[in-house]
Amino acid sequence: MSDRLxxxxxxxxxxxxxxxxxxxxxxxxxxxxxxxxxPRKNPDHVTLQVEIDxxxxxxxxxxADEVTLSASEARTIADDLHSYADRVENAQSSGSDDx
Amino acid sequence: MPTDVERWKSEVYGQEIRxxxxxxxxxxxxxxxxxxxxxxxxxxxxxxxYHQRNGQEGYFMMRIGTPNGVMKPGQLRVVGxxxxxxxxxxxxxxxxxxxxxxxxxxxxxxLHWIELSDIPDIFEKLEENGLSTQxxxxxxxxxxxxxxxxxxxxxxxxxxxxxxxxxxxxxxGNDDHSNLPRKWKVSVTGTPDGSGQxxxxxxxxxxxxxxxxxxxxxxxNVRVGGGLARNEPRFARDIDVWVPPAxxxxxxxxxxxxFRDNGDRxxxxxxxxxxxxxxxxxxxxxxxxQSEYVDFELHTAGRDVRExxxxxTGDGDRNDLIGVHEQHDGSYFIGLNVLVGRMGAxxxxxxxDLASEYGSGEVRLSQRQNIxxxxxxxxxxxxxxxxxxxxxYSPDPSPFMRGSVACTGTExxxxxxxxxxxxxxxxxxxxxDNVTLPGDVDEFHIHxxxxxxxxxxxxxxxxSLRGMKTRKNGEPVEALDVGLGGGLGAEPQFARWxxxxxxxxxxxxxxxxxxxxxxxxxNDDESxxxxxxxxxxxxxxxxxxxxETDYEDPxxxxxxxxxxxxxxxxGLDAGPSAPADD
Amino acid sequence: xxxxxxxxxxxxxxSVNDRRExxxxxxxxxxxxxxxSCDLVDFVVENFQTVGxxxxxxxxxxxxxxxxxxxxxxxxxxxxxxxxDGEFAVFDESTVRRTRESRKxxxxxx
Numbered sequence: 001m002s003d004r005l006x007x008x009x010x011x012x013x014x015x016x017x018x019x020x021x022x023x024x025x026x027x028x029x030x031x032x033x034x035x036x037x038x039p040r041k042n043p044d045h046v047t048l049q050v051e052i053d054x055x056x057x058x059x060x061x062x063x064a065d066e067v068t069l070s071a072s073e074a075r076t077i078a079d080d081l082h083s084y085a086d087r088v089e090n091a092q093s094s095g096s097d098d099x
Numbered sequence: 100m101p102t103d104v105e106r107w108k109s110e111v112y113g114q115e116i117r118x119x120x121x122x123x124x125x126x127x128x129x130x131x132x133x134x135x136x137x138x139x140x141x142x143x144x145x146x147x148x149y150h151q152r153n154g155q156e157g158y159f160m161m162r163i164g165t166p167n168g169v170m171k172p173g174q175l176r177v178v179g180x181x182x183x184x185x186x187x188x189x190x191x192x193x194x195x196x197x198x199x200x201x202x203x204x205x206x207x208x209x210l211h212w213i214e215l216s217d218i219p220d221i222f223e224k225l226e227e228n229g230l231s232t233q234x235x236x237x238x239x240x241x242x243x244x245x246x247x248x249x250x251x252x253x254x255x256x257x258x259x260x261x262x263x264x265x266x267x268x269x270x271x272g273n274d275d276h277s278n279l280p281r282k283w284k285v286s287v288t289g290t291p292d293g294s295g296q297x298x299x300x301x302x303x304x305x306x307x308x309x310x311x312x313x314x315x316x317x318x319x320n321v322r323v324g325g326g327l328a329r330n331e332p333r334f335a336r337d338i339d340v341w342v343p344p345a346x347x348x349x350x351x352x353x354x355x356x357x358f359r360d361n362g363d364r365x366x367x368x369x370x371x372x373x374x375x376x377x378x379x380x381x382x383x384x385x386x387x388x389q390s391e392y393v394d395f396e397l398h399t400a401g402r403d404v405r406e407x408x409x410x411x412t413g414d415g416d417r418n419d420l421i422g423v424h425e426q427h428d429g430s431y432f433i434g435l436n437v438l439v440g441r442m443g444a445x446x447x448x449x450x451x452d453l454a455s456e457y458g459s460g461e462v463r464l465s466q467r468q469n470i471x472x473x474x475x476x477x478x479x480x481x482x483x484x485x486x487x488x489x490x491x492y493s494p495d496p497s498p499f500m501r502g503s504v505a506c507t508g509t510e511x512x513x514x515x516x517x518x519x520x521x522x523x524x525x526x527x528x529x530x531x532d533n534v535t536l537p538g539d540v541d542e543f544h545i546h547x548x549x550x551x552x553x554x555x556x557x558x559x560x561x562x563s564l565r566g567m568k569t570r571k572n573g574e575p576v577e578a579l580d581v582g583l584g585g586g587l588g589a590e591p592q593f594a595r596w597x598x599x600x601x602x603x604x605x606x607x608x609x610x611x612x613x614x615x616x617x618x619x620x621x622n623d624d625e626s627x628x629x630x631x632x633x634x635x636x637x638x639x640x641x642x643x644x645x646x647e648t649d650y651e652d653p654x655x656x657x658x659x660x661x662x663x664x665x666x667x668x669x670g671l672d673a674g675p676s677a678p679a680d681d
Numbered sequence: 682x683x684x685x686x687x688x689x690x691x692x693x694x695x696s697v698n699d700r701r702e703x704x705x706x707x708x709x710x711x712x713x714x715x716x717x718s719c720d721l722v723d724f725v726v727e728n729f730q731t732v733g734x735x736x737x738x739x740x741x742x743x744x745x746x747x748x749x750x751x752x753x754x755x756x757x758x759x760x761x762x763x764x765x766d767g768e769f770a771v772f773d774e775s776t777v778r779r780t781r782e783s784r785k786x787x788x789x790x791x
Contacts, residue, residue: 007445008196010438010524011491015194041485103687136699137687150690153701329728330753367691368730509706513693516706516727550705551727552691568708568725569748575708578748599751659706 005064006033006051019050021057030056036074046074105364107138108238113277116142124218128157128677145239145277147232148218151211152513154662157677158188160511161213162235163225164242165464166267167249167260167287168206172460177228178208179447181221186444188212189675190663192510194521198444202437204504204556205284206464207235207242211511214678231271239277240270240355245287245295246420247463248432251473252290253425254417256306256404257317259289262347269348276355280362281370283355284326287319287347292417293408296466298334298591299325299556301372302354309341309401318343320400323354323384324376327553332593333373338385341401353392357384405589411467411544412588413561413628418542420465421501422494423480431480432463432473435489436496438527439505439520440468449488457483466556468504499530502544502561506554509658510665515549517566517577518654518664522603523547529607529650537618540627544586545610547579558593559585561627562610569600576655577603581643583613584631592632597639603655608646616642684734684764688741692728695741695761697769703741703761705729708748711759712779717752721777724748730755735781737763756780 008015012035019032032052038045051064069077111119120143123131131139140150147162163178170178178200187197188211201209213221225231234240243263246252250260266285270276276283287304288295297303304319319342325335342350363369376384389397409415421434435450442450450470454460459474470492475483484494493500503526506512508519526545536543546560557563563582568575579601582594601609621630631639658664662674687696695703704726711722727745734740740758747753757780762771772778 004196007443007491008194009443009446009491010194010441010527012194037490040487040490134685134699137685137689137696141689153704513690513701514705514728516725567746567748568706570723575748600748657706659704 003062004033004051005062006035006049008033019052021052021060023059026057026059028057045069046071048074048077102365102367103137104141104238104367107141108278110138111142113145113239113274114272116145120146120148120215121219124215128215144236145234147235148213149236151511152509152659154671154674155188155190155212155511157214158211159213159215160507161210161221161232162203163208163210163230163232164235164271165207165230166243167245167263168247168464168466169260170462170464171229172455173451174228174230175454175460175462176448176451177224177230178210179444179451181224182210182447183444185214185217185221186210186212190510190666192521193665194524195441196443199441200444200447201507202440202442202464202468202470204440204466204468204506204554205242206244206247206466208464209507216678234271234277236282238279238281238283240273240279240283240285243267243285243287244300244466246290246292247294247465247471248420248424248426248473249287249289251426251428251432253427254292255289255427256291257289257319257344259287259295259304262289262304262319262344263287265348266351270352270355276352276359279355279359280364281367281372283358283372285351291404291407292410292415293405293412293587294410294417294420294466296411296556296559296587297322297325298587299327299332299559300335301326301358302351303335304342304347304351305403305405307341307401307403309343309398311343311398316343318401319347320403321350321354323381324373326371326373327556327558328371329368329551329553331373332553332558333377334591334593336376336381336384337400338381338388339400340385340388341398346395349393349395350388350397353388354384357388357392361387408588411559411586413542413544413586414588414626418544419467419469419501420471421469421496423484426473429477430458430473431475431477432471433475433480433483433494434465434469434471435492435494436501437469437492438500439503439523441520442470442492446488446491450492453483453486453488497531498536498541498543499527499534499545502542503527503547504544504555504560505547506549506552508549508566510663512549514552515566516568516659517549517579517603518658519547519549519555519566521665522652522654525650525652526607526610529648530610533607533648534611534614535618536614537621539624543627557582557585559587559591560594561586561631562613563594563596564606565596567600569602571602571655575657577652577658579603579606581606581609583639583643584628586628592628595631595636595639597636598643598645601643601645604650604652605645605647607650608648609643611648612644612646613642684739684767684769686732686734686739688729688732692730692744695729695732695739697739697762697764700769702769702771703729707774709759710775710777711756712777713756716754716756717747717750719747719749719752722747722749722752724756733758734764735760737765738781739764739769740781 307320322335505523569578585594661669
């Protein structure tokens with residue numbers, strides 16, 4: 001994808017994530033990049049960035065979505081991510097028990 | 100009986116190749132006669148072009164040789180533009196995208212997916228801007244290395260840059276030295292820190308003092324026969340010669356000619372000068388050099404400063420060149436960490452702009468695959484280091500990111516057994532998130548090499564990793580041999596290979612366990628290298644306790660049996676055909 | 682009919698008639714009691730040393746390692762494929778390879 005907006009490099013948080021792009025007229029499972037960053041100079045917010053491979057979704061032009069988060073909003077998301085991750089892991093491990 | 104390669108070289112080699120190369124570029128890749136393919140691909144190496152691995156036929160890796168890693172103002176931008184326009188192909192790297200430049204352990208640049216038909220345009224652009232691929236590969240003088248900031252480093256005792264520049268001008272393209280038995284790697288260092296890594300080169304000039312007519316003068320001691328490849332690592336041997344800067348070229352030429360005339364042309368595996376030094380001994384090398392290759396009396400070795408070496412030693416204050424350092428003109432050079440040496444083309448362009456904005460536009464490449472921006476005025480340092488780009492190319496990176504070096508690997512290279520660059524990125528990320536080093540340890544070198552060619556210089560790292568295979572649950576998987584305790588300095592040591600064939604998904608756990616043991620059992624503030632040094636191989640093997648963790652490795656299968664490891668349909672039969680002439 | 686045989690790229694390849702035919706990093710099953718004490722060497726091909734021809738069979742000497750016991754070294758001549766009517770046919774990966782007792786083949790190490 002040569003018109004990518006988000007730079008992909010060794011520090012990108014998730015280089016290859018499964019993303020569903022869903023609208024009223026489309027619903028496509030594709031791949032995307034998810035990145036978390038903050039300004040280097042006087043950081044006063046955290047940025048959560050998502051860019052899908054738009055070439056698989058006709059309806060959408062190339063674009064990146066960026067959410068500006070305060071430190072506490074970032075932690076709220078982090079906490080939610082943690083607790084859902086725990087839930088998934090627990091389900092997986094009990095699901096694979098032989099007994 | 101001479102090898103085929105020798106025969107091809109005697110038919111067409113050196114400058115002559117260019118004409119043919121351009122003709123093939125014009126007429127198309129498939130005009131290379133089928134029964135001459137091997138010969139031409141071997142010859143193209145002299146112009147820095149290396150045919151990529153199976154499944155990627157018709158595409159070339161192109162190496163640009165920048166002596167001492169020096170890139171004058173504007174040159175980094177040119178490389179970024181070329182990478183952006185030409186270094187893209189059918190394979191897209193999941194971590195780095197497409198269009199990127201690799202900075203190498205010989206202070207050069209490698210670009211991939213280069214098509215033959217684009218070579219004339221690329222060479223024109225390079226040459227217009229003072230850059231060249233000449234002899235970057237092949238059996239001749241390779242890119243000359245040293246302390247990348249020669250000429251500017253406040254700590255230097257002698258300016259090695261004019262010496263390196265002169266060697267490059269004299270020997271690149273010199274017909275008398277363009278067809279040697281094998282590659283010829285030269286290092287010249289002017290700082291008392293060992294940053295030119297002379298010990299692992301065929302020919303090394305390191306700073307030394309000699310009293311001449313009652314006056315102490317600084318010049319260079321000469322060492323010969325270092326090299327890491329193929330399970331036969333050697334450090335360069337002291338041949339008891341000191342030269343003033345003015346004589347470096349003559350002595351270097353003498354040794355190059357000695358190699359040319361005496362190196363093994365029958366057996367390429369015995370051809371490097373390290374084997375000749377093994378056979379003859381340092382004394383005979385000196386005698387032969389003196390009697391047959393120079394016409395003045397050689398001085399005996401001077402007083403060296405090896406006791407002061409800190410680069411890549413696992414100790415001391417300048418173990419690498421990352422961070423903010425003084426130049427002798429009062430401004431600063433700032434070393435930025437480029438994780439595994441790979442930088443996307445758009446990042447290269449942005450850094451080129453920043454270097455122009457804040458400095459002079461000049462940058463330098465280091466032997467640890469990093470990049471240094473020179474000439475930053477003192478009052479601009481803070482602002483420069485706050486630039487957003489440096490978030491990913493930091494002057495103050497985490498130790499695991501900072502110390503990571505990796506070769507090209509099965510992504511592009513025929514020789515490699517395992518995947519490397521992306522893997523080392525994954526390892527560095529995991530280690531950064533999961534392992535804490537003792538507070539006083541701010542550097543930790545992990546070098547990952549895909550095979551025994553040792554392009555990532557694995558034997559001289561804290562933790563050396565080298566590509567292998569093993570079986571896990573009966574299935575063949577990629578694996579790594581683990582070596583410990585390597586490093587340069589006054590007493591250089593090669594790593595001891597203490598644990599073999601660890602499945603790649605168990606390496607992070609192994610490193611984690613090892614560091615935990617180090618932290619718990621070290622004496623006071625003993626360095627990792629010193630800690631390793633006082634244990635025997637069995638003890639160390641027990642410290643390296645392979646373990647599965649939450650680290651997942653997506654490339655455990657045989658990445659050689661793909662046309663490109665990261666392609667969705669990666670089977671060899673799904674690969675692209677050689678690029679059409681357009 | 683002559684077949685052009687070479688070891689290429691510092692031992693990464695065996696080239697037959699200017700085509701890359703056999704690569705390093707493969708795992709071979711080798712019967713070689715003098716290499717290590719395993720019944721069958723679980724051999725990872727690290728580096729080709731020499732290639733030669735023995736009748737219609739292309740053979741190589743290769744440096745590598747048994748990944749079961751860790752023994753390293755160079756093998757004797759091992760077959761990699763056959764040339765029939767000028768066409769090279771590589772042996773399947775699962776072939777058990779052993780050195781032939783016959784005459785020493787003509788060699789070409791690059």
